[in-house]
Amino acid sequence: ALEPLSVGLAIGVASALTGYLSHPRFYCNYVECCPRGGQRLNATALKAQLDNRLFGQHLAKDVVLKAVLGFSNNPSPKKPLMLSLHGWAGTGKNFLSQILAEQVHPAGLRSKFVHLFLATLHFPHHDQVKLYKEQLQNWIRGNVSACPSSVFIFDEMDKMHPGVIDAIKPFLDYYEEVDGVSYRKAIFIFLSNAGGDLINKAALDFWTSGKRREDIQLKDLEHLLSVGVFNNKNSGLWHSSIIDRNLIDYFVPFLPLEQRHVKMCVRAEMAARGYAVDEKIVQEVADEMTYFPKEQRIYSDKGCKTVQAKLDIHEDL
Numbered sequence: 001a002l003e004p005l006s007v008g009l010a011i012g013v014a015s016a017l018t019g020y021l022s023h024p025r026f027y028c029n030y031v032e033c034c035p036r037g038g039q040r041l042n043a044t045a046l047k048a049q050l051d052n053r054l055f056g057q058h059l060a061k062d063v064v065l066k067a068v069l070g071f072s073n074n075p076s077p078k079k080p081l082m083l084s085l086h087g088w089a090g091t092g093k094n095f096l097s098q099i100l101a102e103q104v105h106p107a108g109l110r111s112k113f114v115h116l117f118l119a120t121l122h123f124p125h126h127d128q129v130k131l132y133k134e135q136l137q138n139w140i141r142g143n144v145s146a147c148p149s150s151v152f153i154f155d156e157m158d159k160m161h162p163g164v165i166d167a168i169k170p171f172l173d174y175y176e177e178v179d180g181v182s183y184r185k186a187i188f189i190f191l192s193n194a195g196g197d198l199i200n201k202a203a204l205d206f207w208t209s210g211k212r213r214e215d216i217q218l219k220d221l222e223h224l225l226s227v228g229v230f231n232n233k234n235s236g237l238w239h240s241s242i243i244d245r246n247l248i249d250y251f252v253p254f255l256p257l258e259q260r261h262v263k264m265c266v267r268a269e270m271a272a273r274g275y276a277v278d279e280k281i282v283q284e285v286a287d288e289m290t291y292f293p294k295e296q297r298i299y300s301d302k303g304c305k306t307v308q309a310k311l312d313i314h315e316d317l
Helices: 004-022 044-051 058-073 093-104 126-146 165-172 196-208 222-229 259-272 277-286 307-312
Strands: 081-086 114-118 151-155 187-192 250-253
Touching: 058 081, 058 093, 058 250, 093 114, 093 151, 093 165, 093 187, 114 126, 114 165, 126 165, 165 187, 187 250, 196 222, 222 307, 259 277, 259 307, 277 307
Parallel strands: 081 187, 081 250, 114 151, 151 187
Antiparallel strands: none
């Protein structure tokens, strides 16, 4: 027979081990967990990522950094954070949303708490808008119930059928709870090409008048954007109650990229591939891009979108 002391010791060790293994911190070393309430973003890390990976977008970096950190540091926000990013393709909208997602959930777009919706993939048929709205509400409700700090990214908003996105309006509003679920810690991000022409015209006007690009401020563009996308039938936010109720916290403009910014993208891509940065190739790739206006060739009409593909053909690397 076992001695009482031995039995007691074994039970004690087993209990301690069970307690250690079941402790949330141990468990979360191996399985992704939703961040605990009150966990704040690392301001230094987020700023470093934006400075090192997003080029030519002083406005977007400044607005998003302040908005996200203010939201993160607020122990009791009144509503979810809602950002709407606008600009032509290749200017960094997807890039910024990925950086932000990675800061909230380290697995980024691979995280089970980060959800990416593509308008042309998830909501393709105009005659099924009612079904999409119901599915979208159920999906968001279920995921926020599982993790209050869920991140939802809606790409291709300019291809979204009018009315679909209004389904999420109750989750964005100033409600403490909706059907027993609080959405106030969630982050919603819209990505859209809509409004890109308005942004480009404003940037060109600044250039024409001899003003520095870096002097463009949010107040120069935000109202223009909100009105423009509200009245644009191809914005996904046409006459949307989300805008009408002022539920979008920031309309974030992404400026068209100049050749110097394209070169930054090329250097970053070369470094990411482990290549030594060759300025001759950097210039060649930048020269292969197309620019507008046609006479002045100031802005890349595809931003940095085709940099990777163009770098691929330079096999002499």
